[in-house]
Amino acid sequence: MPKLTDFLPDPFGKDIYRLNAKKAREDAHLRRPHAARQAATHFIASVPFANRKCIAVYYPAGTELHTWPLVEELQTEGKTVCLPVVANTNKPLIFRAYTPEMPLEKGPYGIMAPAATAPVCHPDLLIVPLLAFRRDGGRLGMGGGYYDRTLQQLRRERNVLAVGYAYADQEMEKFPVDRHDQPLDWIVTEREAIKVR
Numbered sequence: 002m003p004k005l006t007d008f009l010p011d012p013f014g015k016d017i018y019r020l021n022a023k024k025a026r027e028d029a030h031l032r033r034p035h036a037a038r039q040a041a042t043h044f045i046a047s048v049p050f051a052n053r054k055c056i057a058v059y060y061p062a063g064t065e066l067h068t069w070p071l072v073e074e075l076q077t078e079g080k081t082v083c084l085p086v087v088a089n090t091n092k093p094l095i096f097r098a099y100t101p102e103m104p105l106e107k108g109p110y111g112i113m114a115p116a117a118t119a120p121v122c123h124p125d126l127l128i129v130p131l132l133a134f135r136r137d138g139g140r141l142g143m144g145g146g147y148y149d150r151t152l153q154q155l156r157r158e159r160n161v162l163a164v165g166y167a168y169a170d171q172e173m174e175k176f177p178v179d180r181h182d183q184p185l186d187w188i189v190t191e192r193e194a195i196k197v198r
């Protein structure tokens with residue numbers, strides 16, 4: 002049965018959910034030191050990535066689940082790994098190749114990104130950072146709309162797989178999902194790999 006609150010406008014929008022999600026992620030970051038390796042293992046075992054050539058990861062910021070154990074595995078598998086670059090505010094992200102010897106520089110929001118000398122890549126699978134996820138593929142991000150714009154653009158062009166990557170405790174039962182929010186295809190945590198659709 003739908004609840005009355007399902008039809009009422011949410012007075013706080015997404016911000017109150019972002020606050021709660023940040024706290025949950027901070028706690029998980031402290032309590033789960035092995036999570037990044039465990040999540041990488043679930044990704045390799047469950048997500049169908051064999052036919053994907055170029056995989057976008059993120060450079061972990063703050064208390065985000067680290068991606069380095071996964072990057073090592075992907076590079077061992079012969080995949081091209083790339084990182085997001087904020088080229089323009091309020092525009093889709095672009096991606097540049099990442100190898101261990103490649104220079105990184107501090108980009109907007111203080112996040113490290115490949116320098117302009119690194120080749121531009123067109124990922125066919127994206128590891129997506131998030132503050133909170135829902136089991137139905139809903140994603141709450143930092144609020145810039147970067148991944149929504151990027152996935153909308155990439156999905157128009159070709160088949161891409163969006164894989165949310167997070168601590169299991171970042172799961173939330175509900176938060177507002179807008180029409181422009183791009184759903185996740187898979188969610189990988191230290192506990193499991195969830196196929197959404």
Ligand SMILES: Nc1nc2c(c(=O)[nH]1)N(C=O)[C@@H](CNc1ccc(C(=O)N[C@@H](CCC(=O)O)C(=O)O)cc1)CN2
Nearest residue numbers: 059060061062085087110112130142143144145147148
């Ligand atoms: N690791 C990582 N890389 C990423 C993202 C991300 O979420 N994580 N992005 C995903 O879109 C893009 C950058 N987008 C961002 C958008 C907004 C803020 C932001 O509002 N930062 C606040 C601090 C937030 C906080 O910790 O309270 C700030 O800089 O004031 C940060 C990144 C591309 N690269």
Ligand SMILES: Nc1ncnc2c1ncn2[C@@H]1O[C@H](COP(=O)(O)OP(=O)(O)OP(=O)(O)O)[C@@H](O)[C@H]1O
Nearest residue numbers: 015141142143144145146147148149150153181182
């Ligand atoms: N495809 C799109 N085209 C234009 N604007 C968009 C698009 N997607 C999102 N936006 C705008 O971006 C802003 C932030 O969106 P939202 O709060 O959903 O971000 P988010 O998914 O949490 O952030 P991020 O993807 O950067 O982690 C909103 O003002 C929204 O209108």
